[in-house]
Amino acid sequence: MDMENVHLAEEEDDLYSGYNDYNPTFDSEVSYFNSCRVSPVIARVPMASSMGRPMTGAIQVRYMTCVISGSTFDPLGQSKGPAPPLEAKNEDTLDEKIKIMEKKVNDLIEESCMAHSLGASQLALEKAKEAGRKERALVRQREQSGSADHINLDLTYSVLFNLANQYENNDMYPEALNSYQVIVKNKMFSNAGRLKVNMANIYFKQKNYPKAIKFYRMALDQISNTHKEMRIKIMQNIGVVFVRMGQYSDAITSFEHIMSESPNLTVGYNLILCYYAIGDKERMKKAFQKLICVPLGIAEEDKYIPSNDDTHTNMVIEAIKNDQLHQMERERKALAEKFIMTAAKLIAPAIEPSFAAGFDWCVEMVKSSQYVELANDLEINKAITYLRQKDFNQAVQILKTFEKKDSRVKSAAATNLAALYSLENDYDQADRYADLAMNADRYNPAALINKGNTVFVKQDYEKAAEFYKEAFRNDSSCTEALYNLGLSYKKLNRLEEALDCFLKLHAILRNSAQVMYQVADLYELLEDPQQAIEWLMKLISVTPTDPKVLVKLGELYDSEGDKSQAFQHYYESFRYFPSNIDVIEWLGAYYIETQFCEKAIQYFERATLIQPTQVKWQLMVASCYRRSGNYQKALETYKDIHRKFPENVECLRFLVRLCTDMGLKEVQEYATKLKKVEKMKEIREQGTGTRGERLSAKIRSLPSSHEPYETSSQRELDAPYVDPLGPQMERPKSAARKWQEDDDFADEELGDDLLPE
Structure with a gap:
């Protein structure tokens, strides 16, 4: 029923309000309901007004929606024959059927979206296709009934748009482009031109960069200046495509426009990369200054300091200190710090004659910005750069300047010094700085690991294990602590505990060759050669060309009496490293033992x-x-x-x-x-x-x-x-x-x- 019919029905209800009292006198024993037109049946003739409405005090009139079986209802006895059959409401039946079909299409679209959100991309696509089939059947139904003018365009748009999305989610890019094209070319869909952004994204995934640029620009033309944020994002995409094409000047044009209109961290960082690619030192400096001036939009932490007097405020602060908004703010701040640190390390050697002078310039810029706490981190990175250049003296001098800084920086500097002295085998100095790092920050896992390493070298494995366990308790993602703990247990001949450490580590680092080798070695020490072989086979799947692992497999198969498997792995080891005397000797002896002396000659030669x-x-x-x-x-x-x-x-x-x-x-x-x-x-x-x-x-x-x-x-x-x-x-x-x-x-x-x- 359309809106017009609904309006008429309501008017009739108002017209006959008060006349719907139920009179059981006219009930019959058998009746059936039928969707038919309703007409009044008069019990007694009332006096009519000039408007055709019952007058006050007139006899009641009621609607009958049933038909009496076997006889015709005729209270006045005036009927001269059987009553004609009631007329069926075909129009109402068709409208109801169309409504049911539309609801089914909408339900399928919703199911498709839900399936995609749960990761079932294939099921989402099937639901989207089914929705498309039913929507086309619905259109044909309207055309056959002569109501083509009433086609639900919003529903058609939803079906096509969802289908295109699901094709894209299943990496079926040509099909997705075809679906988007159907929408874009239909002039009846308003604002369909914006979907050219989606098409451009697909061309970008296909590495068809010229077409991606073309469609981004077409979408940009379709979007008015009032949608500033969307236009900025499209221009950012255009700049990224130009970077992929190696056209840095064009990318710079896009990024500079964005930084002047609505600066953001990602664009500022990309702009620095483009200037670095073309070697423009001065513009690198300017871009770095723009990057550190980008507003983060993060509330000051001082606003959330608990108060001793206000219990209610403290409860609110406790509730919101780790909510999603705070998490988002921390992520944004961490991203900004990452961009600034990476950009500084990148441009420092390029903007000045020496990388040290470049770092110093970056440090000065950061000190006068909202990221003042990053200045110390940049200084530490400067020392690490000296380490990479094998200039240990300069690195040590810089790191030693942090001994009087705040605890966090002091701990980081002392940790690096401890690691540096360990590499130089100066374990006394390493132990001293490890203690300094621990005193500055007892919860610093790297400091605890360095301390454990200095004790490990002195063969005090029990004490080393304690430091490693404490480091792992402070940071459960510290895999170095767990690995070293396993080595300590291995040295103490606590093989089961060592195996437990390395199995836990394997659950974290699934493809770590070192961890798998340690597990295999421990199984061999525990006299379980079959498990050792199984783990070495896993290791070979990760490092198939490691000759030492192949030799180890050959030794285990040989000890188990499987000469053919032993020969296969010894031979593979010889192929990858033909200078291992032990492998050569084994292969020569194998051929002598199997009476193929001629083949043994090449190995002994x-x-x-x-x-x-x-x-x-x-x-x-x-x-x-x-x-x-x-x-x-x-x-x-x-x-x-x-x-x-x-x-x-x-x-x-x-x-x-x-x-x-x-x-x-x-x-x-x-x-x-x-x-x-x-x-x-x-x-x-x-x-x-x-x-x-x-x-x-x-x-x-x-x-x-x-x-x-x-x-x-x-x-x-x-x-x-x-x-x-x-x-x-x-x-x-x-x-x-x-x-x-x-x-x-x-x-x-x-x-x-x-x-x-």
């Missing part, structure tokens, strides 16, 4: 390149050639080894045997050399056991037999060595057990016929 003065790697290469049946190559290798290490007994023994088997004439030569070397070795051993015995000059010139074998320009000496393929060959250092292999030559003694006469 690499070890020879890394440690050319260690004879054992070259002997391993020769042994691999011999075991693989390449005797000629083995002989050449042994001869080469003999040239480099002429007094190596093992090499000479293999040369004698190979020459004998191959029928070579050099056998007598090598046998003679072997005899001499063994005699020299015997004399050297006797000389070592008998003090005061005079040896020949030649023997005295040789180093003791217990010294490791190294090459020299004068003479190559032999060191005790067991052939890697012999019966006493040990597995590599990372292996869990020793292995032995039968060797053709290892246990053989030289016959008398092979020795020189």
